[in-house]
Amino acid sequence: MDFFNTLTYKEVLELIEKKYSDICIESEDINILDSLGRVLSEDIISPEDLPHFNRSTVDGYSVISNDTFGASEAIPSIHKIVEKIEMGKKSKMSLSSGEAAYIPTGAMVPKNSDAVVMIEHSELLSEDEVALYKGVAHLENIIKAGDDISKGAKIIQKGKKIRPQEIAILASVGIDKVKVRKKIKCTIISTGDELIDINEKIEEGKIRDINTYAIEAMLKDCGCEVMSKVVLKDTKSLFEKTLKEAISKSDLVLISGGSSVGDRDHTYDVIKSMGEVFVHGISIKPGKPTILGVSEKTAIVGLPGHPGAAISVFEVVVKAIINKLEKCSAKKRVGVYKISTNVHSAPGKHTIQLVKIEKERAIPILGKSSMISCLSEADGYIEIPMDSEGLYKEQEVNVNFF
Amino acid sequence: MDFFNTLTYKEVLELIEKKYSDICIESEDINILDSLGRVLSEDIISPEDLPHFNRSTVDGYSVISNDTFGASEAIPSIHKIVEKIEMGKKSKMSLSSGEAAYIPTGAMVPKNSDAVVMIEHSELLSEDEVALYKGVAHLENIIKAGDDISKGAKIIQKGKKIRPQEIAILASVGIDKVKVRKKIKCTIISTGDELIDINEKIEEGKIRDINTYAIEAMLKDCGCEVMSKVVLKDTKSLFEKTLKEAISKSDLVLISGGSSVGDRDHTYDVIKSMGEVFVHGISIKPGKPTILGVSEKTAIVGLPGHPGAAISVFEVVVKAIINKLEKCSAKKRVGVYKISTNVHSAPGKHTIQLVKIEKERAIPILGKSSMISCLSEADGYIEIPMDSEGLYKEQEVNVNFF
The missing domain is CATH 3.40.980.10 (MoaB/Mog-like domain)
Incomplete structure (x- = not known):
């Protein structure tokens, strides 16, 4: 030998x-719902803008911001209501000065409109006329098309292990299949x-x-x-x-x-x-x-x-x-804890010590190394480098979670 | 309403x-290999001792400890080799005073023997005679039957989420099926x-x-x-x-x-x-x-x-x-980190703030709450209680890992 x-x-x-x-x-192509825990083998580039259109973040009235300049409780700006925009529908109008469109949260802002006044700051004067008691700045209460994710942007990197969060992002830009490692x-x-x-x-x-x-x-x-x-x-x-x-x-x-x-x-x-x-x-x-x-x-x-x-x-x-x-880039889940007692390590050896977490302390699970019964108690382990002689009570250690 | x-x-x-x-x-009964991630709905009681017999923890000679009393480099104790115990076999002999049996790590200690001398401290004098240069105490280098897990002991508690560690323990005492929540x-x-x-x-x-x-x-x-x-x-x-x-x-x-x-x-x-x-x-x-x-x-x-x-x-x-x-007792995986910047929270609200971990700091992922692109960056989240006004840079926070 x-x-x-x-x-x-x-x-x-x-x-x-x-x-x-x-x-x-x-690699293989896989439906995103089957991709949980798999490792991406390609960078994900967004095929579309998110949001796909200028979107209101509040319930209110979509306006041209300049029209509301100086509007206040005392002197509201008066607008003609020309449209009631519905969720999921394309806005049909293009606003002109002095006009407003009712808009719910998440709906599409009409052409020419660049801000939304919250419903709290409005008062209906008649069926087609509204008083707005607050001025709004350019783009106030609007998310512009592509503000969250822009078409062509790299949204997830190769090597990422897919979690529910990644599935949400993929769904948000209409990607239903991804390339992952077999x-x-x-x-x-x-x-x-x-x-x-x-x-x-x-x-x-x-x-x-x-x-x-x-x-x-x-x-x-x-x-x-x-x-x-x-x-x-x-x-x-x-x-x-x-x-x-x-x-x-x-x-x-x-x-x-x-x-x-x-x-x-x-x-x-x-x-x-x-x-x-x-x-x-x-x-x-x-x-x-x-x-x-x-x-x-x-x-x-x-x-x-x-x-x-x-x-x-x-x-x-x-x-x-x-x-x-x-080729996975996943990080370990590591938490910093104070150790509850002194721990001796084997000099010249990288020591792996099982620990449990109790009362915000890492407690070493001691016992002959041959004990199988210790395994279930452990929440994770700490590593003591070979050049260390051990740990002092209350010293901070990195706990790697199982 | x-x-x-x-x-x-x-x-x-x-x-x-x-x-x-x-x-x-x-509940349902399930094979332990299919039980990963499931929640135990019964306490697990061990049906047998682990180890099942007195077991040697070293390669060496199984003896009656009293016989080796005072043995040293200068004055070894001489023993007659009466058996060569094999792994996986039951020891056939019962040792008498002055006798020894060769034993490998993990093998069964023969009847009457209560200690094992490591092979490093022995010298074969002939095919059936060995000199032992070190005395051993009662139970030295032996794990007694039931030392790790004793028959009838509760080894895993109801409510535990099964990890590979629990599967190892179940296998160690011969349990191949467990009751878990559907x-x-x-x-x-x-x-x-x-x-x-x-x-x-x-x-x-x-x-x-x-x-x-x-x-x-x-x-x-x-x-x-x-x-x-x-x-x-x-x-x-x-x-x-x-x-x-x-x-x-x-x-x-x-x-x-x-x-x-x-x-x-x-x-x-x-x-x-x-x-x-x-x-x-x-x-x-x-x-x-x-x-x-x-x-x-x-x-x-x-x-x-x-x-x-x-x-x-x-x-x-x-x-x-x-x-x-x-009825799961699983704990959250929480790590204590210092926060990289001040974080304002909403007074009167329990705030959930996404964070990523970089250079041993928790970095809040800011951006409009509507941003989906933030999700993939996050390693976990912190919770800011409703009675707190926010966090100061370098303050310690509990990061809940995803």
Whole structure:
């Protein structure tokens, strides 16, 4: 086996940028209602103005602003009502001086009109005559065509993960289809002689296959598609065959090692025989025995066997890989909190510490790293850089939310 | 029409608690892999111990700790190797004094053994004899059966929204099915003579139906099921018929008013004719013209017509209703940030201000409240309570992440 140095977390992130830059997930056209959580693979340019016409922001009377100059409670300006504009209808008139048109909020301002007087400042004198008690400035109470979004403007950038907000914007300018990355195709391979499935009867010595479930759930949560999942006994030849097939049909292969001795090496050997291994050990805690490799257009990750460690590595390493493959610009949701107690970290290691938020404090969830029961308590995690020796009580930390 | 006072946001949250307490979404049994994002409707009690047996946390030799008392580099304790325990296999032996068994990490500790000496502190003398250079204490390097999760313990509480972490815990104790709330059945009704669909050609005077899309996306994002969506012209009789049908088949009906004059009143009248209206106007900004009602077992919400306002009200009001119906205990993801500029708020109103996060500062996204283009920039929002006059630059604020 080759000699490998454990890499720092920063080095690993740089390698992810570099080594996976040739893998690019294809695009597909999709209806905007099916696009939630998908990553845009094109900039969105507005095909039209929003609003599409000059629009009133109030209920009132549409006028030529000059006509109302000097109007006040004492000396109103008197206008002839020439139109009652309806919602959704095109205004038919072009206003002349001394004329006004009744207009509801959101309706189209008639030609020549450049301001709207609010209904509160008006008094109907007769069916076709209104007194306006307040002067309005040019464009007062009007949104001009294109004021919100102008035709040809870039309204959403490539790489954005689509949320309901983006769907609202797309709908607002009449875009019903967008180009997004296809879902990342994933295969999960779990190895270990000791693994039994969750619906088998537990026996002494056996361990339930937690990772296949946890990894599938995390992948789905990231919007990936799990093509297949395989649980293998620890034999190298079976593993070789399975990995080869997985590579041929997946963009991303996640391997969860059993805890048998020698497992890790044989994961390494087999990945290497099919491509390149560029990370074999990361100075993070938990998660040291992580392997990253690439074979043609497939990213391959060997995750630590312990579920707590596998979940942590997924958060800080696999999510970075997924973002890289999808060319996604999504930011992490991070909150600054004061930490409730001193926290010791492993010197020389990038430490991932689960925390829960209570009373506006981040509370570290301590306990042996092997504790699975801790997972449900956690609202997120903090990262303690390798050059720090730990955190002091009340120090401010960035909490990454799950 | 009845006289209604605008209620404060706090009063509205209290009314949601009270008026919707009779509506309860039914439960269903679901495979854990399909349970992501669903709300548990039962406490989860572990049916077994985790680990299921005393387990070694290191590679080494399983011994009786007393035998190693005083062992050191200078004076090792010598043990007869009686077994080589394999992963996934039940240990066959019961150790006697002076004996040891080779054990890999995660494997089952043999009967009578109460500690494991790490392999680093051992030296094989012959095939069946090992020297141990370090004494171990009772239970050193062992996780006892049930140490992580004990049989009968409550491991996840009712009301929790299931994340990958919860799926890992469920798998770890062999639970493959859980009871969760069914998806909330929703109907969306949009009214307005001016509305045209996003794939129609835009005309002057017309406005694209943004809200039906935005609301459907937000509901899906919350894990709800949109049963049907209807876009109506503004006629009361059609609205009555549609609402009646919606109530009969939905847990939650969301009505998005057009902006036509009188719209709001007729929404109010029709809801009232079918049940109770208990909120008619909230002192929040944006979102004042919000209506909340109930008819038998259906929650009814009238949202403001403007998409920006509708999205804000969804965040702070509709999400509270969804949590109430599902009896969900999920916390908001909130981060404390300093605000980049002074922000004026509307006195007497609970103000919802969109913000983006940049350089560890919350930056308010200003612009007319009618701007749809602002939505995509926002990472979340802050709430300014009604008794505050605004925020000072550098003041700490709670950012609610989208």
